[in-house]
Amino acid sequence: MEYLGQYAPLALNALKALVVLIIGWMIAGRISAVLNRRLNALPQMDPTLANFLSSMAKWLVLLIVGIAVLNIFGVEATSLVAILGAGTLAVGLALQGTLSHLAAGFMLVLFRPYKLGQYVEIAGTSGTVKDLNLFVTELVTPDNVQIIIPNGEAWGSVITNYSAHDTRRVDLVFGIDYGDSADAAIKIILDMAKGDERVLDDPAPWAHVTNLGDSSVDITTRIWCKADDYWALKFDMTKAVKEAFDDKGISIPYPHSVEIQKAG
Numbered sequence: 001m002e003y004l005g006q007y008a009p010l011a012l013n014a015l016k017a018l019v020v021l022i023i024g025w026m027i028a029g030r031i032s033a034v035l036n037r038r039l040n041a042l043p044q045m046d047p048t049l050a051n052f053l054s055s056m057a058k059w060l061v062l063l064i065v066g067i068a069v070l071n072i073f074g075v076e077a078t079s080l081v082a083i084l085g086a087g088t089l090a091v092g093l094a095l096q097g098t099l100s101h102l103a104a105g106f107m108l109v110l111f112r113p114y115k116l117g118q119y120v121e122i123a124g125t126s127g128t129v130k131d132l133n134l135f136v137t138e139l140v141t142p143d144n145v146q147i148i149i150p151n152g153e154a155w156g157s158v159i160t161n162y163s164a165h166d167t168r169r170v171d172l173v174f175g176i177d178y179g180d181s182a183d184a185a186i187k188i189i190l191d192m193a194k195g196d197e198r199v200l201d202d203p204a205p206w207a208h209v210t211n212l213g214d215s216s217v218d219i220t221t222r223i224w225c226k227a228d229d230y231w232a233l234k235f236d237m238t239k240a241v242k243e244a245f246d247d248k249g250i251s252i253p254y255p256h257s258v259e260i261q262k263a264g
């Protein structure tokens with residue numbers, strides 16, 4: 001009994017610490033959610049910055065909770081500061097990767113190369129930005145796959161932002177047979193482009209012969225549209241031009257295979 005009695009205070013402190021951790025975690029999450037909602041309600045607030053600040057608030061609360069847990073076990077805050085001060089080099093070396101991600105997170109929020117909801121390519125991975133917090137950037141691919149990229153890697157790599165501007169250019173290449181009229185094909189393409197209300201007048205639609213291939217005359221088309229219309233316009237124009245070519249008797253070459261058999 002005396003043996004068990006020696007560990008009773010420790011068990012009680014462990015139970016207290018567990019309760020504080022659970023309650024602290026819930027409070028941190030609640031504060032983060034409320035702060036994020038309040039910040040996003042401000043007219044001039046950037047959603048990316050609001051998300052980052054709410055994430056920072058959550059981690060600050062958890063830091064306070066961690067100090068409170070240490071106090072339960074008899075570690076005073078002043079002692080903790082002294083310990084951390086003495087072990088600054090060791091802690092810095094151990095957490096240099098994490099700290100670099102934290103610093104990169106601040107740089108990403110400061111310069112804002114991408115924002116929540118934008119479609120980007122980071123370190124060779126493409127997706128829509130769903131979250132940017134202190135340590136990582138979360139992307140969601142078009143087929144709903146979650147991609148987690150450490151902020152340090154995101155900041156140190158090439159970032160391609162497909163949603164940074166309000167407009168985008170759609171580039172299409174159509175191949176026609178050598179026996180067909182290039183001028184007629186170009187007129188069909190431009191008519192299709194001008195007939196689509198999503199195509200912008202400025203810059204004007206552009207279509208020219210750009211290559212004489214092995215089996216086709218290639219016509220490159222460049223049309224501008226709003227960024228939100230990019231993919232739908234690209235697919236619709238491809239289908240519309242193909243059907244218009246069929247109606248006007250303009251053929252689109254495709255590879256042929258010839259089988260040669262040796263007699264005897």
